Amino acid sequence: MPEAKKKQSFGESLSKTYRQVGPYMGLGTELAASVIGMVLLGYFLDEHFKTSPWLLLTGAAAGMTGGFYNFIREVQKLGKIDTRKRS
Numbered sequence: 001m002p003e004a005k006k007k008q009s010f011g012e013s014l015s016k017t018y019r020q021v022g023p024y025m026g027l028g029t030e031l032a033a034s035v036i037g038m039v040l041l042g043y044f045l046d047e048h049f050k051t052s053p054w055l056l057l058t059g060a061a062a063g064m065t066g067g068f069y070n071f072i073r074e075v076q077k078l079g080k081i082d083t084r085k086r087s
Contacts, residue, residue, distance in 0.1 A: 024078065031071045032067075034063050034066055035060065035063035036063070039060045040059075041059050042055040042058055042059020043055075
């Protein structure tokens with residue numbers, strides 16, 4: 001007869017869930033921060049060089065490109081780690 005699973009308390013279950021999703025929780029913030037940071041940099045450079053709106057748009061494009069690249073790379077890396085744990 002298989003052993004009965006030990007019933008987890010709510011706190012243990014919540015803790016286990018946070019450990020599993022923890023690495024994914026910061027990805028959205030990281031993506032937003034890269035886009036916002038590059039947009040702000042572009043805005044301030046536009047103000048300094050009087051090139052409005054070109055550096056702002058360039059900063060937005062660079063922030064989105066870099067942010068999405070990093071986001072996809074991290075998700076793939078975390079997915080590989082997750083599949084190793086399951087096997």
